[in-house]
Amino acid sequence: MAEIEREAMEYDVVIVGAGPAGLSAAIRLKQLDADLDVVVLEKGSEVGAHILSGAVLDPCGLDALMPDWKEKGAPLNVAVKDDNFYMLGEAGQIRIPNAPMPPLMNNHGNYIVSMGNVCRWMAEQAEELGVEIFPGMACSELVYGDKGEVKGVVAGVFGLEEDGSYGPNTEPGMELHGKYVFLSEGVRGSLSKEVIAKYGLADGKEVQKYGLGMKEIWEIDPAKHKEGSVTHTMGWPLNSNAGGGSFIYHLDNNQVYVGFVVHLNYKNPHLYPYMEFQRFKHHPMVAELLKGGKRVAYGARAITEGGYQSMPKLTFPGGALLGCAAGMVNVPRIKGNHNAMLSGKAAAESAYAAIQAGRASDELTGYEDDVRDGPIGKDLKMVRNVKPMWSKWGLTASLALGGFDMWTNNLFGLSLFGTLGHGKNDAEATEPAEKHKTIDYPKPDGVLSFDRLTNVSFAATNHEESQPCHLHLGNKDTPISVNLPKYDEPAQRYCPAGVYEVVEKDGKAEFVINFQNCVHCKTCDIKDPSQNINWTTPQGGDGPNYPNM
Known part of the structure; x- marks a missing residue:
């Protein structure tokens, strides 16, 4: 691509991805110094267009970033009122009592939200602070400096020929350079994959693990709607074929989020995750809820599930990995948005300190330490063995042993199991x-x-x-x-x-x-x-x- 001439724009910090991590970083940078030049590049047609999440949001990330988020009108309107856990069989269900569950599993104080709408609101807050946000700008390449550091990104390439070459109608895009580049692309981002491989960021770490999350929004009969109700299920229809489970969240306006997660380490290549989701809705408990309603939206995305031991090194020369680009989901809680926000805040503070000290394009080691030793690391470390237990020993054993392990971590800050490994990656788990x-x-x-x-x-x-x-x-x-x-x-x-x-x-x-x-x-x-x-x-x-x- 050396022959391609592009205009270049200079910023203090370039952020790839307008999700909760990237927008938190942008907001925090401008809170710290209104004169910093900060740009956020989003591949979706608008902020929120590519955001899909459960989502029950723990507001601790927003509390840390913007303590006055309620006064500012954040779209956190439906507080969780009750938590329900069920083990499903084909024709019935057993309620799992809440009492034996460790405190971290309690959703009291959390909110049922549309993360797409939360991100739209966050983008408004960022723009009011002077952040430049460009939706519809896919970042297709990284730009490297003379010392091998990440110097910026190429964004806004349009009209490539069918074979990927540049033709007479191709818009070559532009280079956006930053003293630091934050990659907050979400799960398995293409630029994140490149830097993880180039700089060996995953060396010495466990393999990353993933799930596939599918979600529909339903409008249901008002008589069946219970605003603030949260339900999670395990068991049927997956049973022993795969790990995973469902979520059913009652938000406002008689709408319900119906979601299904399949862990991607399943062995049987005949498994059809989408059809498992569709079959799940015919369970009597679910079918009765949805009867007379209508589906109004559908989507899907992968979820990082490796947790604490699978997080790669977070920094590289010239930048950092934020949020789900690094894998910060707490699997048993089915929550990662709070950690994404906290990571964006931490990265911003580290970059601000570096820029104040006259640094640029080096490694933000302070960010790595903040994540590993701070609230994100604490959140993920307590649950680090739940996913490998489920993978190795199945659902029933992982419920008992995982619960015990979370309790010992919660009470004593230690695990009798140490830190378990994940073994094979999800592709290798597939059997003939x-x-x-x-x-x-x-x-x-x-x-x-x-x-x-x-x-x-x-x-x-x-x-x-x-x-x-x-x-x-x-x-x-x-x-x-x-x-x-x-x-x-x-x-x-x-x-x-x-x-x-x-x-x-x-x-x-x-x-x-x-x-x-x-x-x-x-x-x-x-x-x-x-x-x-x-x-x-x-x-x-x-x-x-x-x-x-």
Whole structure:
């Protein structure tokens, strides 16, 4: 790309991604020094367009960042009123009592929110402070300095030729340089992957683990609506096929968030996460709640689940990883947004101190220490063994042992298990198809359950079709020559948006990529057993357009 000439703009801090981490960093920088030049680049068509989360929000991150968030009108309007935990069987359920659960599992004081709307509000606060925010600006490349440090990003490339080359109608974008560059792209971001590999940030750490979260918004019968009610379930329909569970959150306006998470370390390549979600809604308890209602939105995204022992080194020459780009989700709590906000605040404070001292483009070691030794590290360390226990010993054992481990961490600050490892990554966990039975999934009824492509239309995803496919195959033959015979090509099933198909053409199997359907969940980049798919960002403004996720 050396022959491409681009205009360059200089900033103090360049932030990639307008999620809770990136926006918190931007706000904190301007709180500390109104004269700092701060820019936030967002690939979605607007702030919030690509934000999908449960979400029950622990407000501790907002409390630390903006103690007056209530007075400023933050959209935290539905306080959690009751917590329910159920173990499901196919036809019934058993309530798990709240009393034996460690205090960290209590949702008292938390809020049911749309994180998309929280981020929209945060962007307004940032802009009032003077932060420049540019939505529809995908960051496709990193810019490196003479000493190998990250110097900036390339953003706003449009109109590439179908083969990825620059043509007469290509807008080459521009370079945005910063004294520091914050990567807050969320899960499995393409630039974050690059710096983790380039600087060996994951060396000596456990492999990162992931889940696939799928979510629908439903408008339900007002008589069944219980504003502030939070329900989590485990067990059916996944049972022993995979780890995971569901969430049902009653927000305002007779709306309910219905979500389903499948841990991506499942072994059986015949498993179809999307159809497990659709089947879940036919459980009597759920079906009764949704009966007479209507689905109004759908979306999906991966979730980082590796926790404390899988967080890579957070700093590199010239920048830092924030929030879910590093993996700060507390898995048993199903919460990461509070830690994302806290990480943005910590990164901002470290960068501010460095800039005040006349530094630039070095490593913000103070940020690393703040995360590891501060509230984020404490939050994640207490629950670090729950995920590996679930993976190694299954749901029942992990409930008992994980609960015990969280209690000892909570009471005594120690674990009798030490720190458990995760073993294989999620791609390696996939076993050959011949070792497993196929799974017969009921056909969606169009009332409670829906076919995948119909539901994807409720994500309002869109991609300019003339651009190059942003889903790159390392070897174009691998899907048919390796994945199909060995794994029954699981991309047909693990993608929650129907991007990948195996079709017959002229008597031969052919692998088809419908990249227009992509909702940017990154599951393919994580779960492909041959690690042959590389998710990269399409041009800015493309992808889902989530309303209130």
